[in-house]
Amino acid sequence: MAVDQQAVKRHLADFAASRRGVEAYVEPPTNVTATTLILIAHDGEWTRRAAGTRQAAFDLASSLGIPVYDVLHTGYPQRMREWNSRQRKRD
Template sequence: MGMLDRFRGTRGRSRTVARDSASEIAALAEWAAARRGVEAFVEPKTAVTDVTAVLVAADGEWTRRIVGERGARRLAGALKIPVYDVNRIGYPQRMRDYDARRRIEQRRAREQEQ
């Protein structure tokens, strides 16, 4: 590593972040294609993560990826799905219902193992 490499490294890092974001967007696009009634919910940046996109299917199944603000909007536009701001409208009830069903199923599976 040369003496000035640390100053030149910002370009390389931004390309890496762009590649990572592109792979996250590709994973979300694949997930959405396999389900029906998918909507995107954009979560704000936190101290720990950048802007994330949560895709929620009609049955409440969901997935989350870190994609950045532009990535979330670009993804929703490319998939032609509605996009919502979580701070404004919150999460859909079907998402909470899906999580509740999964917890019940997991509890029942553990009880059957015993």
């Protein structure tokens, strides 16, 4: 399945522009998903999109002008887990 790179870039650019302290994390492919790029804001809110390849994910994050990390090396930030926990309690 091909990734619509323009739609992905628009979504991620909109997310990054409308939130503070956004960082990107490249997630490896799994048996059921392609390589993904997850953006995480200062408060832990996040969004994820398929990026195609690892290099495409790094290039996309760099084009947005935000820090980018390999989640296999850094793990996920605590603020993301805290945001997820707050969302579960709200629902």
